[in-house]
Amino acid sequence: MPSSKVRVREAVAAPVPARGGRPTKKAAEELGHRILATAARLFSTQGFAATTMEQVATACGAGKDTIYRRYPSKAALFTALMDQLRASVVAEIDAALEPESAPLDRLKSYARRLLAINLRQDMLALNRVALAEAVPSGGVRAPAGEDDPFMVRFAHLVAAAQAEGELATGDALFIADQLLYATSIKPMIRAMLGDESFAETSAQDRYFEQAWSLVLAGVARS
Known part of the structure; x- marks a missing residue:
């Protein structure tokens, strides 16, 4: 029969079971x-x-x-899904930007990559659901620009280009919003409706370069 001292040592050495399967x-x-x-x-x-x-x-x-x-709720789940998607897209684009390039070049690269991502089939499918069902149902709210990671990062890059004198002064978030609409929204909506005009990278490049040049140059005669 083991002594009490041995029993104490055995008790102390015994593993403690995990609590409640957490x-x-x-x-x-x-x-x-x-x-x-x-x-x-x-x-x-x-x-x-x-x-x-x-x-x-x-x-x-x-x-x-x-x-x-x-x-x-289902609306909360869908909102969390879209929030995660936005954050992952910003991280993906940031990882691809050249940190040493000029601010305007980084802004242009961000906008071009955002166009490509917005035309991905998974993004088109979820944006189609958001615009056609989730937001109109009233349970899901589209984030305001200042709460949207896409736009916050976009505005930050606009502000950096403004600080270097590469863009005119003005509300950086408003300018970012106009750049987004000019370079991404039309192709995205057409693709959501089944139009395959922008399926090829070359078609995206042509559209983007025209839209980018138009926004930066303006349309009024000086």
């Missing part, structure tokens, strides 16, 4: 990514109205209660 931080992050990836696929293929929280839970292998703890 997921690790890594597991929780992976689940979050899986939920949003599943939601993106279902919203893109089925639309906003036809997609349910129960479908998302089943498709990603999570409990319905787990989904609702993170996102109290």
Whole structure:
């Protein structure tokens, strides 16, 4: 029979079981990514109205209660998905910009890459759902310019070009908004409607260069 001293040592050395099956931080992050990836696929293929929280839970292998703890409504889930998408796009473009290039060149590169990304099939599908269903339903709110990572970064690059005297002074966010509409919105809307005129990179380049030159030069005679 072991002595009391041995029993104490054994008790101290015994492993402490994990509490209540709480997921690790890594597991929780992976689940979050899986939920949003599943939601993106279902919203893109089925639309906003036809997609349910129960479908998302089943498709990603999570409990319905787990989904609702993170996102109290379908609108909240869709908003989180679009927020993540915007943040990832900004990070992707920033990683591709040349940090040593002139501010106006960085601004132009940002705008051109944003056009290409806006014409991707996954972006077109989700923007189509947002504009046709999610926002009109009243449950999803389109972010204001100052809250939109796309536009905040765009405005920052405009301001940097202004500081170097490469652009006229003025509200940087307003100028960024006009640049976005001139260089991206028309091709994106046409593509969302099924027009394939901008499917080729060469067509995108032609349109972008014309729009960019027009905005920077203006249309009035001096």
